[in-house]
Amino acid sequence: MKNLIVLVCLLSVWSLAQAKGAPPQVSSSARGEVMANPDIAIVSGRVEVLEDSAEKAVRKAQKQLDRLVEYLLDRGVKSKDLQAAQVLVSPQWHYQRDKPRQLSGYKAHANFTAKLREISKLSSLYGGLVKSGATTLQPTQFDFSNRDELELRAIAKAVKMAKRKAQAGLEPLDQDVGEVLVLNVDTRWQAPSPLVITAMKRESAAMSSPAPRVNVGQHSIEATVSATFLIDD
Numbered sequence: 001m002k003n004l005i006v007l008v009c010l011l012s013v014w015s016l017a018q019a020k021g022a023p024p025q026v027s028s029s030a031r032g033e034v035m036a037n038p039d040i041a042i043v044s045g046r047v048e049v050l051e052d053s054a055e056k057a058v059r060k061a062q063k064q065l066d067r068l069v070e071y072l073l074d075r076g077v078k079s080k081d082l083q084a085a086q087v088l089v090s091p092q093w094h095y096q097r098d099k100p101r102q103l104s105g106y107k108a109h110a111n112f113t114a115k116l117r118e119i120s121k122l123s124s125l126y127g128g129l130v131k132s133g134a135t136t137l138q139p140t141q142f143d144f145s146n147r148d149e150l151e152l153r154a155i156a157k158a159v160k161m162a163k164r165k166a167q168a169g170l171e172p173l174d175q176d177v178g179e180v181l182v183l184n185v186d187t188r189w190q191a192p193s194p195l196v197i198t199a200m201k202r203e204s205a206a207m208s209s210p211a212p213r214v215n216v217g218q219h220s221i222e223a224t225v226s227a228t229f230l231i232d233d
Contacts, residue, residue: 025181028166029226032157034150035218038142041116043125045137047087048109054089057108061087064133065110071132072114075125081115109135117145119216142216151187154223159183162227170231178230189221 047064051057069084087110094104112134116122122140129137144150167177 024231025228026166026170026177026231027228028162030158030161030165031222031224032154032161034154034221036144036150036221037218038216039119039145040143041119041122042141042143043116044113045134046109046111047133048107048135050105050107052105054106057106058087058089061108061110068112068132068134071128075121076118077114077116083113085111142219150221151223154187154221155185158223158225162225166229176232178232180227180229182228184226185223187223189219
């Protein structure tokens with residue numbers, strides 16, 4: 001959790017001549033960044049089957065979804081961190097030019113999302129998900145169990161830098177930064193996806209290969225602030 005990156009932003013000073021009736025003010029903005037290793041992985045995907053009847057499709061999809069949920073629970077995912085949507089079914093049509101459409105079958109599908117709080121298990125989780133019935137896996141998302149603390153650190157760095165920049169602009173004028181009048185704060189973080197697995201079949205020979213290695217790496221939590229201070233003579 002380190003590395004402060006501050007982008008140089010506009011620093012402006014208003015005098016009484018520019019803002020008649022208002023006390024002299026100085027404004028500045030800055031950005032603070034904290035780097036940290038995520039400790040939560042969010043895995044999501046879909047169970048999808050195609051059968052010649054709606055009943056068969058629903059039963060098969062529900063069976064795969066139940067098996068998938070059981071696998072995730074066995075891997076340590078808590079019930080509160082697991083969401084499995086209701087199985088939905090829809091007819092599938094085959095279209096040919098200049099011919100009436102033909103019913104080709106019924107597709108049943110259900111989405112699932114699991115929050116993995118032991119991120120070290122992420123690599124070994126993928127193969128088991130596919131074997132348990134997942135047809136498609138979405139890009140993995142990451143999060144921090146202490147995100148609030150990290151955001152506060154980034155905000156503190158940004159505020160300190162904004163004040164230092166304001167003071168740097170006033171020092172040649174033999175003036176000092178006073179109390180803050182306005183402070184705006186915005187936080188965000190970037191979480192690139194390390195791995196995407198799609199359209200994998202359970203009977204695929206790839207299931208016998210070693211689990212993929214996932215390098216999570218450090219992600220950044222950023223805070224941007226803009227502040228307006230009074231100017232002390």
